[in-house]
Amino acid sequence: MASFAESSKFIDRHIGPDLAATNQMLEFLNFKSTEELISAVLPKSIATDLDRAKLPEAASEVEVIAELRDRAKLNKSFTSMIGLGYYNTITPAVIKRGVLENPAWYTAYTPYQPEISQGRLETLFLFQTVITDLTGLAISNASMLDEPTAAAEAMGMARRSWNGEDEAPFLVDRDTHPQTIAVIETRALPLGIKIELIDISQPIPRGFGLLISYPGSTGALRNPARAIVEIKEHGGLAIAATDLLALTLLKAPGEWGFDAAVGSAQRFGVPMGFGGPHAGFLAVRTGLERAMPGRLVGESVDAHGARAYRLALQTREQHIRREKATSNICTAQVLLANISALYAMWHGPRGLEAIAEKVHFYTALLISNFKASGYAVVTQSYFDTFTIQTESGTEADSLMSKARSAGINIYLRSSELLSISLDESTTINDLIKLSAALNLKAKSKESLEELQNSIDETFAEDFLRSTPYLTNKIFTSKHSETSMMRYLRSLADKDLALDRTMIPLGSCTMKLNAATEMESITWPEFANLHPFAPADQSEGTRSIITDLQKWLCEITGYDAISLQPNAGSQGEFAGLLAIRKYHLMRGDTARDICLIPSSAHGTNAASAVMAGMRVVVIGCDELGNVDLADLNSKIATHRDALAALMVTYPSTHGVFEEAIGDICAAVHDAGGQVYVDGANLNALVGLAKPGKFGADVSHLNLHKTFCIPHGGGGPGVGPVGVRAHLAPYLPSHPLDVTAGPQSGVGPISGAPFGSAGILNIPWAYIRLMSVEGLKNATAIAILSANYLAKSLNHAYPILYRGKSDLIAHECIIDLRPLTKTSGVTVDDVAKRLMDHGFHAPTVSFPVAGTLMIEPTESEDLVELNRFISAMLSIRAEIQQVIDGVMTIEQSPLRSAPHTAQSLLGEWNHAYSREIGGFPNGLPDKDAEPAEPIDMPNKYWPPVGRIDGVHGDRNLICACPRPEELAIQS
Incomplete structure (x- = not known):
């Protein structure tokens, strides 16, 4: 058979300089080849080749798309009625095409340079408006990583605001999503915070804060007024974990007297994506704005007096305050927050209310059918979720199985309790299908319609919202596709992203986000997966996760990888928690000192404090290297308390430090562990492996080195890689035993595999580049x-x-x-x-x-x-x-x-x-x-x-x- 040359390999599409340009630059630098350049710049002591047998051969773009189609077919598209904070939603096509699939939006960077970021700053400002309007609170940040981490951050804010003379616990409503409780517990443990799960119908004990789920995880709506009064009498903050769609019908948390509210904007137009990415939020009352974590967009004026947007109150953040910051959060979820804001604008207040009313009505109708069929519905007041008490675990399992046979997932809350959640995508045919599968009384459209008159009161008048929301005209003026299309274009034109120019940000790696890498993330087989669906329904996505873990282990030299951290900052936190638990399991309870060079990223110090460590700063010498004399002096001073050294390699000063092996050895000799920050991994891939030159743990930034786009400030993925002795202490998850070791530190993100919906991007990048492509990219x-x-x-x-x-x-x-x-x-x-x-x-x-x-x-x-x-x-x-x-x-x-x-x-x-x-x-x-x-x-x-x-x-x-x-x- 005749053979034909490819028109172009992907590597030539990804790498900018062609052969002639490469040779021109080499000649300018007096080198004959990239191999000679790398030999001159890279310390020989750390050079390590990739094992070709452990990475796939490079595929073409057509082949990669075909492979992803095959993986997509392995996923099963069931109707999800699991709930737990994740819901099917309908992304408006104009927003999907104009934002989610538009490089003018997804290739932008965090808006630290506001003059060239006015488009996405405007939509973030609108996101904050959506949140403050619906929650009834004064101020909202511009997104959090997800709902559980937002709740954990709110706990930290409450503790900083506590004026009590002694320690008090943080109180958590028992009827809270299990992953939220677990993430809060993970955050609390290294900080010495005690968590108490309580029944809010009982008297509220003393605590520095109380998280109340409104509505509850079971769907129950409970009047929070008394609990709010009582926690405030103790001097604590009242925090609502809430649902934005529910708040279009329900009384706002601010009206109840809550001090803060957290939640997820996922159901405002962002697909579930097997757990993420989605924009969490945190809103607060006046007076707490300087204590709240996360980025905040504020209005200001420019030199000509014109209105302009910028990031406000940045002195709270890790890049300035370091170990004294309100949080380690850096990358958030800007792209997803913008989609949710635009979703709210597209529908407007009346459209959102109509969606909520439909969801609520279908929920009431289904409850009536269950009651008419003799089932005990234990949820009296509700919005979109209700819980059924079965007579036995056997009956509950049988109902689960029957629903699944009809292509519907419901949630087994405990051995005898089943929960069902409806959403925007639920149709009357879904109700008919579920009713028929469970042999309920009404199994047709006509018989369901007859049940309308038997619907009981869904919630008391006390819960009914009376205050308007989204009253600014911007939320009622973009309902035609033409106007929205042009509005999105006008916003994009205000910004500078990679679709227009190079973004030469040091330590940020603003490289190409290729269209082929991006293509599959919106396919429904990947996008519409619930993170807690049965494992056999997500085999395609899980196979991508397995591949990626294996490939990243080979690239980094580590023995195990967790993909759960949904940002680099969270990868840092996870890695430090692994180090902490490693020491504790060895009986080294006094090891809590983390050495950090003065040149380190601000997240390093903030993450160390979150992990319960004390930060000791190491100086740098005149050449930009870690000051070895200062390092050795501080190792000697803190030898018995040394937990870890965090060091970026190559350094944030842009050099390969020759002494990195000696640095690692000195820390190990003192009983410490070495954390190598992977922010600069784009200078190592294919040339050296942190896990082989002395590091024990690293986080990677898949939104830097492996082509996930920055999205204007998120999403990101920050996997953590560890050597074998730390592997037992990687993140785990209470709802998925495959997500991590049972001996792990607990979850640090809400979903078992974090932002799994965008892992196809780095998978495709590695599959397209393979060994030679990855090495060449680093060299160029x-x-x-x-x-x-x-x-x-x-x-x-x-x-x-x-x-x-x-x-x-x-x-x-x-x-x-x-x-x-x-x-x-x-x-x-x-x-x-x-x-x-x-x-x-x-x-x-x-x-x-x-x-x-x-x-x-x-x-x-x-x-x-x-x-x-x-x-x-x-x-x-x-x-x-x-x-x-x-x-x-x-x-x-x-x-x-x-x-x-x-x-x-x-x-x-x-x-x-x-x-x-x-x-x-x-x-x-x-x-x-x-x-x-x-x-x-x-x-x-x-x-x-x-x-x-x-x-x-x-x-x-x-x-x-x-x-x-x-x-x-």
């Missing part, structure tokens, strides 16, 4: 970073270098000398890059006054050179300030970014409009002239520089209601 990432560093070095000093004067996959340019002589700040450079059509590199991390640049392997030479030209143009503008041509206040650097509107208005600047809007005429004198900006494709920032101080001093985090607008006017 390192090559491109060194090319940028050398190209910019004559204009900006590179702060740290490794051996052979080389860097890893990122570099830090030091602006501090230029700031000292010119007054130009890193913020000035970051904002001026927006005029060039670029997202700024990482600002002032890990060193204040610097920029950290990471190009990744996906950017071609044209884009790299465009960035270099922009940076050299900015350097020339800085030189003008130094030379006295103009002051910093007169410079375009200080006025950046320039909006189109500002160029059309009155012009009082010392430079031309062309220089302001098209900064292409001031190349460095030693460089080639900068390429002019492509005028038809020019990106215009929608707002000028935003006033952050104004936003924090005048905190506005939700849309005003009509009556508030009337007062203002």
